[in-house]
Amino acid sequence: MSTATIAGAGSPSQSSNIGIQDFLKILTAQLNNQDPLKPVDNEQFVAQIAQFATLEQSRQLNEKIDNMLLVQSSTQSIGLLGKTVDANVNGVTVTGRVSALALDSGQPLLTVTTAAGQSTEGITLSQVANIR
Template sequence: MPVDAIGGVLNAQNTNASSSSSINQDEFIRLFLTQLQFQDPLEPVDNREFLSQLAQFTALEQSRQTSQNTTDLLSMNATSQAVSLLNRRVEVNAGGTPFIGTVTAVNFSSSGAQLTVTPTTGTVRTGIRLSQVTLVTP
């Protein structure tokens, strides 16, 4: 997951897309019960093996949840940083030409926060990313 220099999350994962390509807990339990139901009664699978599979799935689910929580935390942090720049004078290096202006708006999209900066020259610049801000003054 790419992260902007100041903390904006870029291309955050879509939880709907990730859940459709992986197995969830209900599906795992259903598969587990089907496996128990159709096992060979003359050669049953060891109970420890089933418990091991369940423990592995639980650990995997907890890891996925931790990853999602970290992504959400990074997104909230980037949002907070962008909003805190409203009405602040900033120096921006966009396209190799630095300029100074005041942040007048913040736009949120799937690619992260984008600032609208009004330079001292009067021309409004939009689509400024947090990583392009080089200096913030009160």
């Protein structure tokens, strides 16, 4: 199994499509259909299992990091309540106090109220350019 194939199997679009059960089915099919005169080399066999185990661990680690980042962004956004921020909304800079916080699928969305009393909702943390 080539390294390019392993890397492709771990791409975000495919990571949820293949699991340990799928790997075991492929492995069983490979063993059942191998040429009896040229069996799979033990080292190659063990290397394939190790590569898949590493791939699975990487996928699980990525999921845990994504979850941790969601929690961190939620915690960070709570600290913005009452602070004055500059946010880039559709190419326009909005300056005001963070007056409310909402969560949409774990993603924090801020409501910024300007000095004139105008509220802008649905501002993500990535849109915040400056915090005072």
